[in-house]
Amino acid sequence: MVATVVESESAGAEAYAEAFDAAVAADERIEPRDWMPGDYRATLVRQMAQHAHSEIIGMQPEANWITRAPSLRRKAILMAKVQDEAGHGLYLYSATETLGASRDDLLDKLHSGRQKYSSIFNYPTLTWADVGAIGWLVDGAAITNQVPLCRCSYGPYARAMVRICKEESFHQRQGYELLLALSRGTDAQHAMAQDAVDRWWWPSLMMFGPPDDESAHSARSMAWKIKRHSNDELRQRFVDICVPQAEALGLTLPDPDLRWNEERGHHDFGPIDWEEFREVLRGNGPCNDQRITQRRQAHEEGAWVREAAAAYAAKHTDRLHGEATA
Amino acid sequence: MTAALALGDDALVLAHRLGEWAGHAPVLEEEVALANIALDLLGQARVLLSMAGDEDELAYLREERAFRNVQLVEQENGDFAHTIARQLYFSTYQELLYGQLAAGESEFAPLARKAAKEVAYHRDHAEHWTLRLGDGTAQSRERMRRGLDTLWRYTGELFEPVDGLDLDRDALRRGWTDSIGSVLDRATLTVPEGPQRGAWTAGAGRQGLHTEPFGRMLAEMQHLHRSHPGATW
Numbered sequence: 074m075v076a077t078v079v080e081s082e083s084a085g086a087e088a089y090a091e092a093f094d095a096a097v098a099a100d101e102r103i104e105p106r107d108w109m110p111g112d113y114r115a116t117l118v119r120q121m122a123q124h125a126h127s128e129i130i131g132m133q134p135e136a137n138w139i140t141r142a143p144s145l146r147r148k149a150i151l152m153a154k155v156q157d158e159a160g161h162g163l164y165l166y167s168a169t170e171t172l173g174a175s176r177d178d179l180l181d182k183l184h185s186g187r188q189k190y191s192s193i194f195n196y197p198t199l200t201w202a203d204v205g206a207i208g209w210l211v212d213g214a215a216i217t218n219q220v221p222l223c224r225c226s227y228g229p230y231a232r233a234m235v236r237i238c239k240e241e242s243f244h245q246r247q248g249y250e251l252l253l254a255l256s257r258g259t260d261a262q263h264a265m266a267q268d269a270v271d272r273w274w275w276p277s278l279m280m281f282g283p284p285d286d287e288s289a290h291s292a293r294s295m296a297w298k299i300k301r302h303s304n305d306e307l308r309q310r311f312v313d314i315c316v317p318q319a320e321a322l323g324l325t326l327p328d329p330d331l332r333w334n335e336e337r338g339h340h341d342f343g344p345i346d347w348e349e350f351r352e353v354l355r356g357n358g359p360c361n362d363q364r365i366t367q368r369r370q371a372h373e374e375g376a377w378v379r380e381a382a383a384a385y386a387a388k389h390t391d392r393l394h395g396e397a398t399a
Numbered sequence: 400m401t402a403a404l405a406l407g408d409d410a411l412v413l414a415h416r417l418g419e420w421a422g423h424a425p426v427l428e429e430e431v432a433l434a435n436i437a438l439d440l441l442g443q444a445r446v447l448l449s450m451a452g453d454e455d456e457l458a459y460l461r462e463e464r465a466f467r468n469v470q471l472v473e474q475e476n477g478d479f480a481h482t483i484a485r486q487l488y489f490s491t492y493q494e495l496l497y498g499q500l501a502a503g504e505s506e507f508a509p510l511a512r513k514a515a516k517e518v519a520y521h522r523d524h525a526e527h528w529t530l531r532l533g534d535g536t537a538q539s540r541e542r543m544r545r546g547l548d549t550l551w552r553y554t555g556e557l558f559e560p561v562d563g564l565d566l567d568r569d570a571l572r573r574g575w576t577d578s579i580g581s582v583l584d585r586a587t588l589t590v591p592e593g594p595q596r597g598a599w600t601a602g603a604g605r606q607g608l609h610t611e612p613f614g615r616m617l618a619e620m621q622h623l624h625r626s627h628p629g630a631t632w
Contacts, residue, residue, distance in 0.1 A: 129427065136421035143624040144455050144632040145411075145448075148418070149441050155421050156434035163427055176427075201623055251632075259630050367422065375425020377542070378479045381535025382426075388534065 097298050102228035105171040113297055116290065117227050118174050119188070120299065125165035126183045126190035130364050132158045134198040135207060143201060150247050151204060157240045164236065168229040184369045192350065193280050195358030202255055202262075202269035208248015209322075210270070210277040210315070216241045217311045218281065221301035249318065256323045263323075270319070271327045278342075279350045281308040312340050401467065402563035404457070405605055406496075406507070407447030408468035411458060412613075413489060414440035415620055416476055425479050432524055436486070439517040446510050459624035463607075463614050470604040471553035473613040477546065480532050480539065484546030486525035487582065492557045494518045495574045499566055507564075526582050533586025540588070547583070548591045555595030556603045 089108040096103060103109055132155050139155065142148035166176040182188040193211055198204065219241065222234040255266035282288055282304040294300035302310075312331075319326050330343035352358070417437035424430040448454040471489055476482045497518055500511035532543040558572045583590055602608045624632075 129430075132422045132430070139418045139421050140415065140619050141623045143459075143627070143630075145441065145445050145458055147632055149438060149445070152418055152421070152434055152438050152441065156431055156438065159427055159430035159434065163431065166427070254632055258632075259627060261627060262630055371423045371425070374423075375429075375479065377536065377538050378425035378429075378532070381539030382531045384539075385531040385535045 097226050100224075100226075100298070102231060103226050104228045112293075113299075114172055116294060116297070116299060117230065118169055118172050120294075121165055121169045121172075121230055122174065122179045122182070122188050123190060125162050125169060125179065126188060127194065128158045128162040128165060130183075130190040130194045130368060132162075133364055133367060134194055134196070134360075135204060137198050138201060138204050141201070142204075147251070154208075154244050154247065157244070161237050161240070164233045168233045171229045180372065184365065184372060186356075186365070189354075190364075191280065192353045192358065193276050194364060195353050195361045196273070196276055197360050199272075200265050200269060202252065202265040203273070205248045205251035205255060205266065206269035206273040208244050208246075209252055209318070210248075210273045211280070212241050212245040212248060213315065214277045214280040214311050216245055217307050217314070221307075224298075224301060226298040249322070252322055252324065266322075267324050270324050274327050275345065275349075276353075278308055278312070278345055279347075281305070281311065283347065283350070309339050312342050316340050402507070402561050403447050403451040405467040405561045405564075407444050407451060407457070408466050409472050409489075409493075410440040410447060411444035412466070412468045412616070413472040413485075414438070414444060415616065416472065416474075416485075417482075419476055420482070429479075433482075436521050436524065439514070439521065443510065443514050443517075447507075450506065455624070459621045463609055463617055465607060466604070466609065466613070466617075467607060468604050468609075469553070469556045470610050470613075471550065471556065473604070473609060473616060474550060474553065475612045477549075478542055479528075480542035481546035481549065483525055483528040483532060484543065484550050486521065487529050487547075487579070488550060488554050488557070490518060490521035490525050491575055491578050491582075492571070494522045495571050495578075496566070499571065500564075503565065505565065529582055529588075530586045533583070533588040543586070544588060547588065548593075551591035551593060551595060552597055553595075556605065559603070559605055561605060 090110065093103070093107070093109055093113075096107070103113075135151060135158075136155050139148065139151055142151050166179060169179060170176065179188065183190065193214075198207065216238060219234055219238050223231055223238055225231045225234065252266050252270070255262040257263075282291075285291060285303045285305045288304055291300065291303060295303070315326065316331065316333075328343045330341060332341055333339075334341045353361070356362075414437045417433050417440070420433045420437075421430065424433055444458075445454050448457045451457060471485060474481075474485055476485075494515075497511040497514055500507045501515055502508075529543065532539040534540070554575075557575065558568050560566075560568065580590055596603070
């Protein structure tokens with residue numbers, strides 16, 4: 074909570090700003106009714122909406138395999154995971170609404186390309202092993218990014234992230250376990266797992282965003298404690314976590330430059346193809362059009378359902394009202 | 400274990416159909432709800448199929464003619480109203496069926512007791528949407544009517560005898576007819592007219608006779624598993 078500010082003309086906006094800065098400095102949570110700078114609000118709406126959009130677009134590449142999951146146990150796990158993602162989308166849109174945004178408006182912005190979602194979902198899921206690679210690498214990278222958000226300065230976002238991170242950690246484990254089963258399975262299954270890791274490794278590293286010196290919003294978000302660690306720091310942490318896991322899986326990571334650096338106490342890794350990252354971000358990834366078209370189509374084809382629900386609710390509110398006043 | 404297969408296949412096939420909605424639902428809350436129902440059904444299917452044998456062998460390695468589900472559950476999703484009509488017909492049946500099984504002492508009683516809450520929610524979900532769509536806009540009303548009409552001919556099979564299940568089928572039919580009549584009445588719709596089964600006498604789903612879309616559904620569902628014989632996943 075931000076300390077109560079006496080509202081007087083002399084105190085003015087400056088006192089609010091000071092109270093806000095003091096609260097952030099003291100690691101207190103900013104709550105929806107607290108005063109906050111316009112840019113802080115806008116930054117949060119942008120980031121939280123992008124996160125919500127990523128959850129619902131992220132359902133697509135995995136839902137692609139629900140109907141083909143190779144065992145009933147895997148089918149149940151995958152369905153539950155895709156359902157969790159819809160749930161995460163719901164909490165995040167709700168958390169964004171505490172900042173005055175509306176879900177409908179945010180969805181419009183997603184559908185018209187004015188707001189983004191994580192670029193990783195513009196890559197295709199070509200084999201069953203991709204479901205495992207998404208769990209292990211993509212969800213793993215997401216967790217590395219998201220765990221610090223549980224301490225984000227904005228209360229509703231931080232609290233939503235606590236719950237989301239718990240579920241993401243289950244997602245990551247199921248992906249790892251899926252890949253382990255493939256890696257230890259038949260030669261064809263092992264090859265399928267290796268192929269998936271080969272395709273998902275570099276895009277996963279790109280999920281941490283551009284290098285620190287090129288990141289447009291990083292410095293201010295760090296000052297506001299929306300963000301707690303730099304892109305490069307988190308990327309390094311992720312690489313260090315993945316290397317021993319890949320060994321345990323019996324799979325290799327597709328980077329000839331990957332090696333332990335005793336001096337730094339970290340793994341060195343090869344250069345990331347930022348041109349690919351920018352191209353995918355620009356809309357030229359393998360699935361950008363497909364993802365947004367499916368999302369738009371689901372929304373448009375569902376319009377009559379939402380209208381019906383609204384019409385029904387309105388009729389019944391009227392009827393209740395009519396009965397009460399009759 | 401014909402009965403375990405019949406009930407298990409119903410649950411499996413409907414779970415699969417509902418799973419096809421993932422990423423296509425009209426509103427985010429329905430992504431969650433439809434997946435939730437699908438997961439409940441898949442859970443039931445796994446228990447039931449395991450009573451009859453190995454769940455994966457049964458789900459992935461049987462041919463179309465060996466499946467014992469009613470034709471109603473294999474029908475394609477269609478639009479949201481079509482899916483809701485299928486849900487209404489089936490969940491109303493399943494709630495009454497599990498009610499009878501839960502009260503009995505067969506090997507299905509424990510599952511039926513456990514699943515009672517789930518199927519009550521499925522029926523409640525379908526009922527609420529039937530009301531909203533039936534009494535919503537002119538368009539939703541027309542779509543709901545069409546869904547109910549199209550699927551009506553598959554509802555008679557729900558009351559056919561199932562080998563190994565000791566059911567009061569008259570009570571099942573009466574309960575179902577009353578319940579559907581009451582929901583449709585509240586939704587300002589009328590109960591479809593016409594026969595509750597097709598004109599073909601060769602039998603239906605419980606005898607392993609299915610409709611064309613079912614073969615394609617199984618082809619998709621079984622393809623990966625069958626491509627790697629003997630593999631574990």
